Amino acid sequence: MSFLSFLGRNARWLGAAFVLTAFSGFGQTFFISLSAGDLRQTFGLSHGELGSLYMLATLGSALTLPTLGRTLDRFTVPQVAAGVMLALGGFCLLMALTPHVAVLAVALYGLRLFGQGMMSNTAMTATGRWFDAQRGRAVAVVGLGYPVSEALLPITFVTLSALIGWRQTWGLAAAVMVLAVLPLVLLLLRKERVPQAQDLARTGTAPRNWSRADVLRDPLFYVVSAGVLAPPFIATAILFHQVYLTELRGWPKELFALAFMVMSATAVLSSLVLGGLIDRFSARALMPFMLVPLTAGCLVLALVHQPAGVFAFMALLGLSNGFVATFTGALWPELYGTAHLGAIRSVVFAVMVFASALGPGLTGWLIDLNVPFDLQILGMGFYCLAMIGALTAASRILKRR
Numbered sequence: 159m160s161f162l163s164f165l166g167r168n169a170r171w172l173g174a175a176f177v178l179t180a181f182s183g184f185g186q187t188f189f190i191s192l193s194a195g196d197l198r199q200t201f202g203l204s205h206g207e208l209g210s211l212y213m214l215a216t217l218g219s220a221l222t223l224p225t226l227g228r229t230l231d232r233f234t235v236p237q238v239a240a241g242v243m244l245a246l247g248g249f250c251l252l253m254a255l256t257p258h259v260a261v262l263a264v265a266l267y268g269l270r271l272f273g274q275g276m277m278s279n280t281a282m283t284a285t286g287r288w289f290d291a292q293r294g295r296a297v298a299v300v301g302l303g304y305p306v307s308e309a310l311l312p313i314t315f316v317t318l319s320a321l322i323g324w325r326q327t328w329g330l331a332a333a334v335m336v337l338a339v340l341p342l343v344l345l346l347l348r349k350e351r352v353p354q355a356q357d358l359a360r361t362g363t364a365p366r367n368w369s370r371a372d373v374l375r376d377p378l379f380y381v382v383s384a385g386v387l388a389p390p391f392i393a394t395a396i397l398f399h400q401v402y403l404t405e406l407r408g409w410p411k412e413l414f415a416l417a418f419m420v421m422s423a424t425a426v427l428s429s430l431v432l433g434g435l436i437d438r439f440s441a442r443a444l445m446p447f448m449l450v451p452l453t454a455g456c457l458v459l460a461l462v463h464q465p466a467g468v469f470a471f472m473a474l475l476g477l478s479n480g481f482v483a484t485f486t487g488a489l490w491p492e493l494y495g496t497a498h499l500g501a502i503r504s505v506v507f508a509v510m511v512f513a514s515a516l517g518p519g520l521t522g523w524l525i526d527l528n529v530p531f532d533l534q535i536l537g538m539g540f541y542c543l544a545m546i547g548a549l550t551a552a553s554r555i556l557k558r559r
Contacts, residue, residue: 213518224505305479373494382445456539
């Protein structure tokens with residue numbers, strides 16, 4: 159089946175999952191952080207106090223996600239999606255109305271849990287179940303929601319916030335979620351996807367459906383997870399401290415803002431290319447290459463101090479983001495089946511959310527201890543290099559399995 163034909167046949171389901179991933183941006187760090195200055199001013203918080211509050215809210219969402227993720231194994235996709243979108247809209251509204259720092263903590267917790275967590279988990283779990291032989295291409299298309307969100311939501315929020323205020327902009331986000339995104343997704347999902355003959359002709363599919371308990375007893379799950387958590391940890395740590403890095407290198411503050419466009423472009427490119435490769439070779443076979451772009455990116459950023467270095471790093475980070483988003487969307491159903499996919503993916507998402515919360519705090523602590531940032535970035539690169547070896551060994555074992 160050609161790519162255009164595949165898109166045409168499955169537009170409604172791919173479109174629904176794409177919208178879910180795109181509007182998960184309301185709960186992503188890149189979007190929430192745009193209100194950081196206003197939140198500090200409104201509630202009299204220091205950088206450290208707001209950062210700690212955000213870390214605790216994120217960790218709380220990571221702990222809740224494995225339990226909430228089980229709903230994807232017990233209810234239909236439209237039912238779960240509707241509940242998640244209503245909840246996310248409600249927490250966007252709470253963010254707009256929050257009168258006290260304690261309420262702010264609850265709002266941040268809800269945004270992280272239902273935005274970054276359940277919106278993404280619902281989209282990717284549904285896609286992993288709907289498709290088999292074309293799973294790689296399907297996940298690649300759905301994953302495009304992330305770079306699109308990163309490219310459009312920040313500039314939209316900044317523009318509207320300057321015109322109507324940050325609280326009103328969060329209120330508008332709540333209205334968009336409930337009055338536009340929710341009806342659109344439910345309209346697209348009104349018809350259930352029925353797998354066709356070509357959907358089932360996949361090689362390399364998991365021979366049985368593993369329960370979450372079985373997966374948690376599998377040593378290879380932890381090896382793969384150790385590789386999967388590297389990109390969110392490293393990307394969040396470096397981007398959270400981008401101002402410190404630009405000051406350290408003497409770069410203009412606008413440099414990273416321009417480089418985000420490069421990151422989004424390479425993320426789209428790698429996601430689409432990798433989707434076809436997964437359908438041809440399987441996610442398991444491509445697993446050893448998952449961290450190659452991020453390894454190269456860390457080495458470039460640590461060793462190249464010219465402004466061109468940041469563009470090279472962001473290009474490689476975009477390749478890594480596109481690779482990992484598509485790869486992880488296809489890998490878990492391939493290895494462990496789809497019957498308990500919601501519960502399994504919720505554990506993986508929780509690990510990734512935990513890593514994204516830990517990164518800024520740990521690197522900030524090391525900065526306070528005067529550990530050179532270049533040395534930290536080199537350490538991240540060498541961790542990725544070690545994990546490439548571990549993932550290569552795991553891939554060979556999984557092939558024999």
